[in-house]
Amino acid sequence: MHIQIVLFDGFDPLDVVAPYEVLYAGGTASGGAVTVELVSAEGPREVTSGTGGLALRATGALDPERADVILVPGASGRVGEPGELPEDEAGAGERKQDDFVPVLLGRTLTTELPALLGRAMDDPDVTVATVCGGSLVLAMAGLLEGRHATTHHLGLDMLDAAGARAVRARVVDDGDLITGAGVTSGLDLGLYLLEREQGPRIAHAVEELFAHERRGTVWRARGPVPAAL
Template identity: 65%
Template sequence: MRAEVVLFDGFDPLDVIAPYEVLAGAAMVADEGVDVELVSAEGPREVPSGIKGVALRATARLDPRRADLVVVPGALGSLPEPDAEDPAEDSIPVLLGRTLETELPALLKEALDREGVTVATVCGGSLVLAMAGLIEGRPATTHRMGLDLLEATGVRMLDVRVVDDGDLVTASSVTSGLDLGLYLLERELGPRVAIAVEKLIAHERRGTVWRGTGVASTVGV
């Protein structure tokens, strides 16, 4: 199984490292693991994060033809001022919006269109997809501060930790990248591998993963 974790200017480092380490950890506890690589829409380059002085190196270009799993992080920047007419240049919405000016939306569309590829997001990663018009009408989650924006793009917004909609799996806020990675291991490689990695990193998944199955809730979840 091959996973490609996307980097873009202003990415949140924890959104990247948490699922990366969990997915890579499968190879430490089982004969079958996950080949994980950091990628960007532009190809190999040093990619600055949203923390000054912290960058990670993308070693390849995002390639949906090779990937089984594509993970999209959110951004880390200043919080938007409620009364400001124009958001700050380093604000999270601006950083996420800049991805629309790159090749990333087209590559993510190719990934979603390609059979057998799962696109997963952490925090504001789902907003990248939503603002690009790629997940309209689909259930998804993001950080609580971005739920209104997610809904405004026509996405079926859910205030839960992880949402599984088949080839689209979204996770809510920063530390949920750990839960996302563990859930994907359970889904793709089985519970024994996921439990072994849980023990390895001393973290147990939180909450119930939302899936559109079973008896409908009367409270709209």
Template identity: 65%
Template sequence: MLAQFVLFDGFDPLDVIAPYEVLHSAGMLTEGAVQVELVSAEGPRDVPSGLPPLSLKATALLDPERADVIVLPGAAGDVRDPAELSEDEQANAIPAILGRTLETDLPRLAKEALEREDTLVATVCGGSLILAMAGLTEGRPATTHHLGLDVLGATGTIAVDARVVDDGDLITGGGVTSGLDVGLYVLEREVGPRVAHKVEKLFEHERRGTVWSRRGAAPALAF
């Protein structure tokens, strides 16, 4: 299984590194059955994160034909209300950083990935907002950082306040630390619970919350 982790200018490093290390560790425990690589929509390049001067190196092109799993992170930037920021500060606001990804080839490649039957797309934090702003999650359940749930719902996406949401070929995670839970859940679902359990013990991390999906009975009461 090949997992590609997408980098874009202003990405949140923890959104990438947490699930990357989970799946990388799974590769060591399975003698290479799980492989990971850092990619971008432009191909190999040094990609600046939203926490300068930290950057990561994309070693390949985002390629839905090659990847079994594509992991899309959110952004790191100013979390204040953009209305409260100066014009210069607004360029570093998270909505602006995420919005600039729509000017790249990333939305087209993400759309291609979601249309492929054999490719799983997973997001962490604001990664789901990139898909939503590109019109790729309308009518589908998804989650994101709690500060972005209203924005997610405004795109026609079914915003779910959960740690991880499983909608088949799309798995979305909440805030930044949910990257660990997303990585472990992807590992459990795609490789198996025994390997996922071993990595979970290795990381000394206990996953939080129920993974939400459309399966099962719907609750009769809303609160």
């Protein structure tokens, strides 16, 4: 199983590093059955995150034909909308506006990323996974119509508005689409990917290594609909 984790300008480092480390350890535990790399839509390059200028290097190009799983992180920056700047910062110029998460996510739409993700979503042999605001990248690109997905709790309304079926859960499995909620859900999503694709013994070994117990039930559209509680 080869996983490509996508970097884009303004990405959230924890959305990337948490699943990367889990999946990399899964490669060791599985004797090399799992491989993972950092990629970008533009190919190899230094990519600056939205957290203090921290940069990671994409070593390859995003290529749905080479990947079994493509993982899309969210962005790191100010929450809310650009028009919500405090009065004492309202005249700070375009740089302040650029710090907002919706702006950073929206800028991915001007790159080749949406087209590449669209190819991945159309390929039944490729699983697309997201952490936090990564699902909003797919939603804004029009790729989540009618699909069950989750995201950071502040973005659930945006998912609904984009035609997705938002679920308030830590991890949502919708077949070839697996989405994680808040930033730290990348750990849980990575472990779930290992369990689903490589088996529970591999996932448990990595879980023990990181001393992290997965949180919450993985939501799937199975079983009876629960009555109101």
